Amino acid sequence: MKMLKNNTTLQSLCLLLLAMICVQSSASLAKSLFSVFPVLTVSALRLFLGFSLLAIFFRIWTVNFRAIRWKTIISYGTALAGMNAIFYLSLQRLPLGIAVSFEFIGPLSVALFHAKTRFDFVWVILAILGIILMFPFNQVDASLDLFGVALAVLAGACWAFYILSGQKSSGISGQHTVCLGMFVGSCILMPIALGLGMPSQVLDLPYALYFILLALLASALPFSFEMVALKHLSPLSFGTLMSLEPVMAALSGILFLSEHLLWTQWLALAMIILASLGCTYTTHQAKQRLEKKLAEKKHP
Template sequence: MPNFRIAPAVQAPLILLIAMISMQSSGSFAKILFEQFPIVTVSAMRLLLGALVLALIFKIWQINCQQVKWKAIISYGVALAGMNLLFYLAIHRLPLGIAVSFEFIGPLSVALFHARQKFDFIWVGLAILGLILLFPFNQAIEPLDPIGILFALGAGSCWALYIVAGQKPSGVSGNHTVCLGMFVGMCILMPIALCLRMPAHTFEPISLMYFLGLAVLASALPFTLEMIALRNLTALSFGTLMSLEPAIAALSGFVFLGESLLWTQWLALATIISASIGCTVTMQKRKAR
């Protein structure tokens, strides 16, 4: 019988692609859940069940609590909670691909802030052009919701803080940092969800299955796959492939939610992706020197 084993050089990008598809499909699934549950409830339950799943996968009970630097963990968890809630508020008002594109400006800004080469001005210009092209002006039947844009930019700001906070030493492994951060984020969002009167059917078995599915798609599966992919990917390859997230989000919105974009908005996605890839290449070349 023929051997269909996939080479590691192909396997790692494929695993990362599956992780991104899982993450962006979770956005479409979350938008469907918004029809039955408040957004804060969906966000809080995703963090709760996601944290529990990751706690089991990475054996959270093995950490030494005395080594944990809680200041770093709390700042990381606050950024995670803000990013999660604001992004869900954004996709409730905007097409998924456009919301991810606005949000993507956050990590791109962090990368460009630390860049100092002449090509960096090209990437800044491309990012700005992409933002301009995202606006449909008078071409679309329904203009972009300005509040949704603000939510997406806010989520991007939290994503930038998430990156900065995640680089601080936490006293534990990266896997355990994410898990503890999700618990902190859940502790922030859950009281808000309860104060806003979480629906009585939230904790029914069928509802818990929906939220567990969301947690697996949005947290457990993509995070685990990313850890596997990183073993066989350079930082340049990883950053370049992750830059495809806005396009994958737009495709997910089109397939699962019937969301369509103007050709100028698809061009905007390509422009922002190009800026992110260019920035990634420039940063890695600088590090290599």
């Protein structure tokens, strides 16, 4: 327990895992809402209600608005809007496993771009191979919906932008950054959702409660956890560790949807877990070496 308290890298890893669990636990709820409401309605309300919950919890009115770097907030909020809405739209055209496989090009590209040592490349390439093996080839029809593929890749690009923009200084706390970012994202999506027609059923019970629960599990909690983690993890570490997301999705499918995996997908899970553990270990070692060098310079 003491080790967890004093190790910010380990804390960040735990928060990242909690964020993934929250997102995957909300997947079945979102899927049930897709059968009743338009995708953009679900995405817009998810961000807006997530903002509302965080605004109350973190008392957004106490923020020093003069200190806010709005350029960072707007870029972060735009990334959030694109990452959520575009990926949901891709799910209308592609099976979940295939859409996730294409979306992960984004965070893995960030990890590969920031790779410096040979071990960095080993972990990133291992994660990429794992993602490829996770691809459900047995579910692929004669031809893929190319527009759906393009949407999934674009969602991945938004994810990469989200990782990079989340590390920039916003002038305020990480929690308030997430809160205002979600407000910006909902301001982008809400007019579009309203323009396309938002059913009045969103205000009816039990749907209103479902949307609040979705906002909590799919947006408010995971984005807050990720914002804290981003402050203590490099883009390389974050991008590689996020490759655990399909692992969480696969395990969630086994537990809640009775979806069975191919032997190649079990191998993929092992490769992704190894890549994530290896990336975490080498990053921690590099951090310790850097701290040691700085200490030696101070006290030669």
